[in-house]
Each structure stands twice: as structure tokens, then as C-alpha cells.
Amino acid sequence: MKFENSLTFAKAQDSHDTLSKFRSEFHFPKQNDKVFIYLCGNSLGLQPKAAKEVLNKQLDNWANLAVEGWFDGEEPWMFYHKALKKLMAPIVGALETEVCPMNTLTVNLHLLMISFYQPKGQRFKIIMEGGAFPSDQYAIESQVRYHGYDPKEAIIEVFPRDGEETLRTEDIVAQIKKDGDEIALVLFGGINYYTGQWFDMSSITKAGHAVGAIVGFDLAHAAGNVPVKLHDWGVDFACWCSYKYQNSGPGGISGIFVHEKHFNGDLSRLAGWWGYQEDKRFKMEKGFVPEAGADGWQVSCTQVIPMALHHAALQIFESAGFIQPLRNKSINLTGYLEFIINQVNKNLGVEQYKIITPKNPADRGAQLSIIAAEKGKQIFDGLVAQHVLGDWREPDVIRLSPIPLYNSFEDIYQTGKVLLEVSQKILNR
Structure with missing residues (x-):
């Protein structure tokens, strides 16, 4: 143009x-x-006009149904997240079973790292972008310490070349190859919050897998912004917030992605009631049996109000194609x-x-x-x-x-x- x-x-x-x-x-x-001319949707998206309507609908459900709202009404809360999964999947290029709305971004990052950061022997390092958002830095530092490692030794940061503002894909790939035998996890942002650089997620995933590492992404600035293909690229896991480009309200519900190749594995996880097998959840039995797919990473029960706001926003995406x-x-x-x-x-x-x-x-x-x-x-x-x-x-x-x-x-x-x-x-x- x-x-x-x-x-x-x-x-x-x-x-x-x-x-x-x-x-x-x-x-x-x-x-x-x-x-205002509003150019800050990368920090907090605008409020959809439909948000108040869906919020009031759920407040009415609460008022009129009380605890029966979990099973009665047009959209029983017990299964409400499933309506969102259908709309979340196209935004991140995933199967419905691979995504789930739950918690907030950094909580989900920790939950996923419990499963996917499993240091062993010489393979204990995490490679990430230099200058990542502080929340990622702090989460990774604490996970490394939790496993008994010194962040200075266990975290490899890739920075731009002198005189440059952004990373070159070949430098990221070269660093992954260089330290490949020691890397347990490659964890990048999809888009860097500061520079706005969209990383070549497909190439990073291929490079990480080539050296035997797990690959995950924080899509806080990518989900709802750019087309990603998490399933096709073979990304192991990802998480994102919904309040930036997806306009789902301040502190809105987060989303997770777990590739279906991990569904039948014996992954460690922090378990909670809502991640238990759905059809047997209310039997209250001992011994955690996860629900199939990404839903098995749920810990706490459905956050109905944040999910309702997210639902309103996602329906706009659906209407827009x-x-x-x-x-x-x-x-x-x-x-x-x-x-x-x-x-x-x-x-x-x-x-x-x-x-x-x-x-x-x-x-x-x-x-x-x-x-x-x-x-x-x-x-x-x-x-x-x-x-x-x-x-x-x-x-x-x-x-x-x-x-x-x-x-x-x-x-x-x-x-x-x-x-x-x-x-x-x-x-x-």
C-alpha cells in the first residue's frame, strides 16, 4: 500500500x-x-460494550440460582469453560483439547514449568531472551532455585548484538545449538514487550527440539495479535493473558496450551480438584486422576466472572473471522x-x-x-x-x-x- x-x-x-x-x-x-485516541491495547485492551451485558447475566444467575448455577441455567458454570475453548483454539492455532482458560498468566507459567522444566544431570539450563518481561524473569529465577540451581549458572539469556535493538534468529538458534546438551527448557516470549519484536517461534521450536529440549512460550503480547500455530509448530506448552489484545478486562483470565503429544505422558503437575477427571470429580475420591487434555492442568474451580468477560471478547474475534x-x-x-x-x-x-x-x-x-x-x-x-x-x-x-x-x-x-x-x-x- x-x-x-x-x-x-x-x-x-x-x-x-x-x-x-x-x-x-x-x-x-x-x-x-x-x-482519547487509544493506542495502548498492548497493555490493556478496551472494554467491549457487551461486557456489561454478559457480566449482568452471570450476576443474575448467581442471584437467582445460587449454588445451582453450577449445573442449571443456559450455561451451567461446571461446563462454561468449554464454550471458551472453542473460541480460544483458533486464536493460538490449537486443538480445543489443547487449550483451557484458567488462573492468571504467571500462575499458569509456574504450573506449566512444574510439568515441563525437569532438570536432570547436565541438562538443567533454561535459555530465554535477554530483557524478557520481569514476571517471566522472576518466575524462571524462582523455578531454578526451587530445583536447587543458581540462576547465574542455570539461565542463559540471549541479547541483541552490540549496536542492535532486536535479536537475530540465527543468533538464538546458534546459542541453542552451542549449549544444547545442557538445555532442559527453551522459554521465550512470542513477542518481546519492550521492542515489539515477534520471534520466529517455529524456528526456535525446531532448534530446541533438535537438541532434546522442551520448548514453551509466553504469548502475552502475541495471542490475539499475530497468527500463531502452536499445534502445527509442535510447541510443547504456552500460556498467555487475555487483557491486552483480547480485551477481556484488567487481570482477566489466562489461557494455557499443552500439545496433545503430552496427554498420555506421566508428567509431574501440581494437582487440584478441578483438574480431576470430570465425570468422577464429585465422587471425592483419593488419588488424582487428571481430566483429559489441557483441562487436566486446572487447579481451582471455574472463575465464572472473568470467563464471562473473556467470552464476550472472544465472540467479537469470532465475528471478525x-x-x-x-x-x-x-x-x-x-x-x-x-x-x-x-x-x-x-x-x-x-x-x-x-x-x-x-x-x-x-x-x-x-x-x-x-x-x-x-x-x-x-x-x-x-x-x-x-x-x-x-x-x-x-x-x-x-x-x-x-x-x-x-x-x-x-x-x-x-x-x-x-x-x-x-x-x-x-x-x-
Whole structure:
């Protein structure tokens, strides 16, 4: 697509956008009766208007059915998660039996690592991306210590080359090969939260398996953002949150993936009542017998309210055709944002804004991470004051994330206009 820095161009693109109708299905934040241009869906997605309706429905079920809600009503809570599984599977490229909504992201990461990080002999190390989200770092550190190892010896971090902002796939693969005999687990993010780099998950999985390691991913910034094929790639396990690109509410329900090749194995796990064989669960017998598939990793009973909010959001994805139509728009929308930022630099006569997210659309999702040469935090605050809301990540990155379900090309054009005006004012140019 040939981009133009004009309102006419932006409106023309929006008029031909078959996904534009979904914008009206979300609430946008306001201040002083002015609606924000919201570019922070990589941190917290907007609230679907349907959320209140589904929430009220479950509150009514609770009020009218009380404990009988587990087995009575249109959607008995006992089996409610199964309706979500059908909608979750296409988003991460999985079989229905391989996914389950449960808990929150870091809880699930710990539960899955109990099963899939099994150090033995010289094979005790975990390889991960340098600069991973802190929650992953802390979880991995604690799991390593739990098994009696020193994180400095057991954790291998892969960093970008000097002078570069993102990782090269060949460097990741080379590190896996180099330390292959000692690696028990390869655990990467699908997309790095800071740079927005989408890792080559298929190549990483192949490299990890080639040296005999288990491979897992934290898809917090990938699920609902980019097309992934967990089953086809042979990924062993994955987990993700639902409150970013999937718009399921702050602290919303998490999801897990366990490849079906592990269903008949004798994996260690932390067991709980709700993971017990479903048709015998209420016999209350001793001796844990897991339910088939990913459901066997459940610990606590269904979190009905968070699941209801997730259900409302997932139904929007279903109406939109799941990931591929959204990805097609996302490539153009993020590409337009890149073009507009470069136009701002051109008008300023200097590269005030350096985009550190990969230029190749195949290596990124719906996010651009930008470093300002001068006064970055002041400029970010200036954008917020003018009702353009992205987010700030220390020490020096502004993240802007155009979400194809609810952002428009006009949003991007107006963001560029505001960014130029704020920059000229703050930088005296």
C-alpha cells in the first residue's frame, strides 16, 4: 500500500475497511468529554460494550440460582469453560483439547514449568531472551532455585548484538545449538514487550527440539495479535493473558496450551480438584486422576466472572473471522503508523523518533516502540495531555499499538498531527 500523510487518505482507507464496524463495539476513554485516541491495547485492551451485558447475566444467575448455577441455567458454570475453548483454539492455532482458560498468566507459567522444566544431570539450563518481561524473569529465577540451581549458572539469556535493538534468529538458534546438551527448557516470549519484536517461534521450536529440549512460550503480547500455530509448530506448552489484545478486562483470565503429544505422558503437575477427571470429580475420591487434555492442568474451580468477560471478547474475534483478517489490517495500520512517524521526523528535519521495532512486518505485530532523541517522557506526557494515549516504558521508550479491532487509519493520521505539534512546542522547532 502506498501511504499518504493526509486526512483524505486516512478516511478513504477507513471507508473501505470491512472491520471498521467493530470499533463501535468498544468503549473509548474520555476526559473532559473528549475521546482519547487509544493506542495502548498492548497493555490493556478496551472494554467491549457487551461486557456489561454478559457480566449482568452471570450476576443474575448467581442471584437467582445460587449454588445451582453450577449445573442449571443456559450455561451451567461446571461446563462454561468449554464454550471458551472453542473460541480460544483458533486464536493460538490449537486443538480445543489443547487449550483451557484458567488462573492468571504467571500462575499458569509456574504450573506449566512444574510439568515441563525437569532438570536432570547436565541438562538443567533454561535459555530465554535477554530483557524478557520481569514476571517471566522472576518466575524462571524462582523455578531454578526451587530445583536447587543458581540462576547465574542455570539461565542463559540471549541479547541483541552490540549496536542492535532486536535479536537475530540465527543468533538464538546458534546459542541453542552451542549449549544444547545442557538445555532442559527453551522459554521465550512470542513477542518481546519492550521492542515489539515477534520471534520466529517455529524456528526456535525446531532448534530446541533438535537438541532434546522442551520448548514453551509466553504469548502475552502475541495471542490475539499475530497468527500463531502452536499445534502445527509442535510447541510443547504456552500460556498467555487475555487483557491486552483480547480485551477481556484488567487481570482477566489466562489461557494455557499443552500439545496433545503430552496427554498420555506421566508428567509431574501440581494437582487440584478441578483438574480431576470430570465425570468422577464429585465422587471425592483419593488419588488424582487428571481430566483429559489441557483441562487436566486446572487447579481451582471455574472463575465464572472473568470467563464471562473473556467470552464476550472472544465472540467479537469470532465475528471478525478470528486472526487472519485482523492481521491483514494490522500490517497496513502499523505500516501507516511507521510512515506517519517518519513524516514527523521529516517535518522536524531530524530523526527525533527512532523506531526500534523491526521494520519487516513479518517480525512485528500491532506495536511500534519509539525512542525520542530528546525529552521523551515530556513528549509522551504532552501526547496524553492532547488525548493520545500510548504508554511509557523505562528508560526511554514510547509504545504505540494500533489495534485492528478498534483503531482507525484516521486515528493514526491524527496521532501524527498531534505528535508533530507537541514536538515542535516542546523542542522549540
